[in-house]
Amino acid sequence: MNTFKLYNRILGWVVFLIAAATYILTAEPSVSLWDCGEFIASAYKLQVGHPPGAPLFMIIARVFTLFAGSNVENVAFMVNVMSALASAFTIMFLFWTITHLALKITGKEELPPYKLIGILGSGLVGALAYTFSDTFWFSAVEGEVYAMSSFFTAVVFWAILKWENIAGEKYANRWLILIAYLMGLSIGVHLLNLLAIPAIVLVIYFKQYKTTRNGVILALLLGGAILGGVQYVIIPGLVWLGGIFELLFVNQFGLPYKSGILFYAALVIGSLAYGIYITQKKGQVIMNTAWLMLTVIIIGYSSYSMIVIRSLANPPMDENSPDTIFKLQSYLNREQYGDRPLLKGQMFNAPVTGFKDGKKYYSQRNGRYEVTNIKTIYEYDDKYTSLFPRMWSPDNNHVNEYLTWANLKEKDLYHARLDAEGNPVRDRNGNPQYDRNRPKQKPSMASNIRYLIKYQLGHMYFRYFMWNFSGRQNDVQGHGEMLNGNWITGIQAFDNAIIGKGKNMPEEIKNHKARNRYFLLPFILGMFGLLFHYSAHNKDFWVV
Numbered sequence: 274m275n276t277f278k279l280y281n282r283i284l285g286w287v288v289f290l291i292a293a294a295t296y297i298l299t300a301e302p303s304v305s306l307w308d309c310g311e312f313i314a315s316a317y318k319l320q321v322g323h324p325p326g327a328p329l330f331m332i333i334a335r336v337f338t339l340f341a342g343s344n345v346e347n348v349a350f351m352v353n354v355m356s357a358l359a360s361a362f363t364i365m366f367l368f369w370t371i372t373h374l375a376l377k378i379t380g381k382e383e384l385p386p387y388k389l390i391g392i393l394g395s396g397l398v399g400a401l402a403y404t405f406s407d408t409f410w411f412s413a414v415e416g417e418v419y420a421m422s423s424f425f426t427a428v429v430f431w432a433i434l435k436w437e438n439i440a441g442e443k444y445a446n447r448w449l450i451l452i453a454y455l456m457g458l459s460i461g462v463h464l465l466n467l468l469a470i471p472a473i474v475l476v477i478y479f480k481q482y483k484t485t486r487n488g489v490i491l492a493l494l495l496g497g498a499i500l501g502g503v504q505y506v507i508i509p510g511l512v513w514l515g516g517i518f519e520l521l522f523v524n525q526f527g528l529p530y531k532s533g534i535l536f537y538a539a540l541v542i543g544s545l546a547y548g549i550y551i552t553q554k555k556g557q558v559i560m561n562t563a564w565l566m567l568t569v570i571i572i573g574y575s576s577y578s579m580i581v582i583r584s585l586a587n588p589p590m591d592e593n594s595p596d597t598i599f600k601l602q603s604y605l606n607r608e609q610y611g612d613r614p615l616l617k618g619q620m621f622n623a624p625v626t627g628f629k630d631g632k633k634y635y636s637q638r639n640g641r642y643e644v645t646n647i648k649t650i651y652e653y654d655d656k657y658t659s660l661f662p663r664m665w666s667p668d669n670n671h672v673n674e675y676l677t678w679a680n681l682k683e684k685d686l687y688h689a690r691l692d693a694e695g696n697p698v699r700d701r702n703g704n705p706q707y708d709r710n711r712p713k714q715k716p717s718m719a720s721n722i723r724y725l726i727k728y729q730l731g732h733m734y735f736r737y738f739m740w741n742f743s744g745r746q747n748d749v750q751g752h753g754e755m756l757n758g759n760w761i762t763g764i765q766a767f768d769n770a771i772i773g774k775g776k777n778m779p780e781e782i783k784n785h786k787a788r789n790r791y792f793l794l795p796f797i798l799g800m801f802g803l804l805f806h807y808s809a810h811n812k813d814f815w816v817v
Contacts (some may be wrong), residue, residue: 277384278391281372284393289365292404296357296413303349305415311590313352313416319583320590324604327418328576331536334416338699349416356420360413363420366427368400373434374817376774378809385534422463429455429466433473437567438479446562447622449477453566459506467503472495472816479812489815507570512602519598524641534598545571578598580604599635600640608632608648614662620721621664621672622686625659657715663725665717672709678732679724681716683707728753736760740789742796746772748787756782763790 280294280525285289304310308323314335337355341347375392384392405408412419436448452473459466474496475489482488515537522533545568552561567605584596595604598791631648638645664675675681687707698706732753739760751758755772762768780789 275383277376277389280393281369281388281396282396285365288368288397288400288404288812289361291401292364293358293361293412295404296360296410297354299410300350300353300357300414301416303346305417307417309349309416312418313349316352316416317348318578318588318590320588321580321584321592321595322590323592324607326577326580326595326604327462329458330418330421330463330580332461332576332579333421352416353414356416357413359421360409363427364400365403365649366424367403368396368430370427370431370434371399372396373431374806374810374813376811387799402798406795407745407789408737408741418463419465422459422465425459425462425466426469429469430472433476437476437480438557446558446597449562450565450569454569454573456503457570458576460503460574461576462502466507467500470500470503474499475812475816479816484812493679494814503570504561508574509602509605510573512598512605516598516602519637520642527640530637530639541571558804569637575604577601592744597635597637603634611769614665617658617660618662619653619658619665620647620662620715621667621675623653623667624710624712625651626654627652657712659715659718659721661721663721663729669709674728675716675724678728679716681720683709685714686716687711688713739796742791742799743793744790746788747782747785761790763792767793 284510289587301309304313312330312334312598314332315339319331319335322331334352337351338348341351370391372395375395379388379392387613409423412423432448432452432455436445436452439445439448456466456470471493474492478488478492515534518537518540519531519533520762522528522536523530526532545564548564549561549568552564580595581601584591584594584600593600593604594610595601598664629650629652631650633644634646634648635642636645663806664679666672676683684705684707688711690706690708692698700706737761742763745765746759746761747757749757759772761771775811806817
């Protein structure tokens, strides 16, 4: 083992220990806000949480709850420790990823001391900066799925770099199969991990093919297609097709419940086995690897069988009761949350012009599956639809926020509210009231984009991003006001523009314990790193 590999492995475990100690010592002693309590409760007794569920997270968390012993007060803490360890392993794999990418810039492993220190130092700086970043540290100390999801993302990206090192060797494709299996497993935690697929495809393309502009575009399109295939075909499609067989066997053939599912499962297993066998027999390496990858993705995805098994046991927490394949399909598709238009659809003040029947819902009745409900789909006035609608919800609370963030005025969008005599209704201050059931015109595309930039990108993304690399005003939930939840820099001129002049700021705000000021140094360091990476190794820049 050369010097670099030795120190690389040692320092990887060192950063793991630093991160693990930090996260365990600062882990929540009990339950954090939002979904943590539900995840911990569902893991402790293997219950069914909210759609689309996280069965693998639940299984692993259940193992950790056993270390609480007979003291149930320690159950939540042990699940939080699981997140802490998953996050520490994420940091370790991040360190090894950074040093791998830095080593590629030099092109050799036998390095003079100054280069060795530079590469290992870059790994330490990057990994430890991420260790103590606001968002990651927060997720690392609570019983949520994001810590474990980050772990899977870190492992699969590290694994594709391991494949890159030995691509072309006899057993190199085993790394691709491992990645596919980890992707399948990660479905049982969170779908965020699937976003690594385009980057993985780029690594394979850059390693195996001559780089051209069209080639890069095709590789990205292929990566997007694989991502879409897993998310929109494999995940819902396997269950949907199973429902077709179940309906056929029970309603048409008169066979018992689950008979169609058993036949379908045998058909899937047989098809996968035959595909692997025939491609192996014909020496079709690429197709054989593809069949193996598809197989292990489905094996990993099979953790969802536990959702059905536990729902059939009727536990106290059994959200949506996904105990049949039809209910499981609705559960996976998150149908309880409703639909939202992404590329084209209604704006928030669009009047409803009609209804139509949508999906049928089946329940078990007298040895058959009978339709017990039909989804209602609203139809809207075409004049109030738009491309890329960002403001679409008719909920009054949401409408109030749309008006605020997009600087809209009700008088431009709605007709005045009238009393029984046809006179305008006014509030106690004499201001006219507007009838939200009588729209005048839809919001303009400019206001739609303004809302996208100010709220969806600015408040919900860039603000979180800058908490990590610039600074944070406090940890009080903010809704756009100047006093709470904003990002800051620590540089007075910038902060005055962001949150107003603070010379008369109360001590409780100025010295808030959650007030962090990084003076933009992490952000500037990151930008320099991006530029350096682009100039030193253009391909890896695009992968990252």
